[in-house]
Amino acid sequence: MSKALQETVALLPAEPCCPSLTERELTVQEAELTAAMFKALGDPVRLRLFSKVASHPDSEACVCDISDVGVSQPTISHHLKKLKEAGLLTSERRGTWVYYRVAPSVVAAMGQMLTLK
Template identity: 80%
Template sequence: MSNAKALPLLQPAVEPCCPPLTERPLTGEEAERAAAMFKALGDPVRLRLFSAVASHENGEACVCDISDVGVSQPTVSHHLKKLKEAGLLSSERRGTWVFYRVEPAVLATMGAVLTKAAAS
């Protein structure tokens, strides 16, 4: 039995990308950041993986529980990497498995971008 502690993997910073689309025109930088998030979700396999993690019990899923999306394991790893790079997922290694989670701030940010701005 190993006494080694699980080391967290490098986590992307989660920060709001931009205001709601109906509030004002996006700046170039805001549009780049929002586009990266939505581009990552523009692939059906990535969207399925993101959904599998987001809807999994306790809001996190072991890669072993979500990899049945009709592509090979290396392809699943590639898509999970792209989701992490876009700041949509974070992960933690526990023994030989990697667990993924969608941070609540990510869903809130994505929802805010597509939500109509509140009337003043």
């Protein structure tokens, strides 16, 4: 994802990024943003990590709680970085651990986009 698109993702309010696919055609920016999100989730390890964070109490998890996905720690860090770059996760360092949280309303927004009206 380009730096400009990353900055746009960071500024988005906690509401759907894009309309339902049946509502109207997506703009170029909406399509790029949505494609980046779905591309990030297109990897099985990333999808599992995202699921672990999303299903964890308070939709927040320490990296130490989600690292059992069958790959090395550097690979986990790489995948978590990709999820953050796509705007799907946010993170906060607390002492030596990093805590990940699902970005506000992202799951509902992606679901709404795929809803047929």
